Amino acid sequence: MSRRSVWPRWFVSASVLLLVGFVVPPGPAAAEPTTGAITLQVVSARTVGPAPQIQQGDPVTDYRWLITADDTGDPHDALEHCLPARAGVASAPDFADHCRWPSIRNTPGAVPVVAQGDQAKLAAGTALDGLPAGRYLISVTADGYKIDGEHLTVTAGQTTAVRVGMQPYPLPLGTVRLRVFDDSVPVDGTYEVGAERGLAGFTAHLSDVMGEVTVDYYGNPLCTKYRHSAPDTTHPAGRSSSSTASR
Incomplete structure (x- = not known):
């Protein structure tokens, strides 16, 4: 007759309860940083x-x-947010409030x-x-x-x-060129080459903290054209003020 150990049932139950009692519940998940x-x-x-x-x-x-x-908004916002045909005006009458195009958004x-x-x-x-x-x-x-x-x-x-x-002083001289166009394909504050036509007959005004700017670095009227004759010794990016100017 073989002998085998028989554990009392009450001892087994107590052991299980003891093990379960030492199980540590998981703590709250760490909040995602914002x-x-x-x-x-x-x-x-x-x-x-x-x-x-x-x-x-x-x-x-x-x-x-x-x-x-x-x-500043987003000129690349999806068309679904900005065009009535895509947004569905009937179901979303406030679609323009969600458009992030700089020329449209409030x-x-x-x-x-x-x-x-x-x-x-x-x-x-x-x-x-x-x-x-x-x-x-x-x-x-x-x-x-x-x-x-x-x-x-x-x-x-x-x-x-x-x-x-x-940019350290003295600042280099520069040239301002303007492009005025019919912003309609689509209305997004961006010039669409080949799709939006240029506009003529406009007048531009340039101002700074002292008021409207009417002369250039050399004191001549804006848009003066120069025939350069010598490097400027007083400004690293300019030309001699003695250069012949023409309008």
């Missing part, structure tokens, strides 16, 4: 002259910055300031935390440089490195 962070590197965007003058890429160490929400007239400070609060090695995920514009000012900035996108749970190149 904010992110950015760092900021500010440098010169252009070389002014031979060293020791400012060189492209030189760090700008003394600056102030301001971050605003980006409320804007509040001002964007909120999210944060501001100087290099002590935000730099390449000093992150700004707690920014809600989304799109922003950071503007930077510094002595000896034109105001500049950069559009950026903050991703939840991540740190975004932002680099702003600032």
Whole structure:
């Protein structure tokens, strides 16, 4: 006759209860992050002259910055949001309220300031935390440089490195050319080559903080045409003011 161990039923039940009692219930799931962070590197965007003058890429160490929400819209928003034939006016009479085309959407007239400070609060090695995920514009000012900035996108749970190149004074000269067109195919604030016709007979006005601009860098009326004769020794990107001008 073989012998075998027989455990009392009460002992087995107690053992099971003991094991079950030590099971640790799972804790609450960690909440998904909703904010992110950015760092900021500010440098010169252009070389002014031979060293020791400012060189492209030189760090700008003394600056102030301001971050605003980006409320410019999206010219590439889907047609389903912006065209009645696609949106179905009968079922969605407010379709235009959801269109993000810059030429259509309603804007509040001002964007909120999210944060501001100087290099002590935000730099390449000093992150700004707690920014809600989304799109922003950071503007930077510094002595000896034109105001500049950069559009950026903050991703939840991540740190975004932002680099702003600032234009040192004196600024190079430039030319402004305008294209006026019939924005109708579609109405999206973007020139559709070959589909939208240009418009003639318009008058343009250029203004700055002092009022309307009527003369160029050399004091001649805007749209003066020059026959260049010598390099400009006072401005790195210009021409001699003694050049013959014609209208």
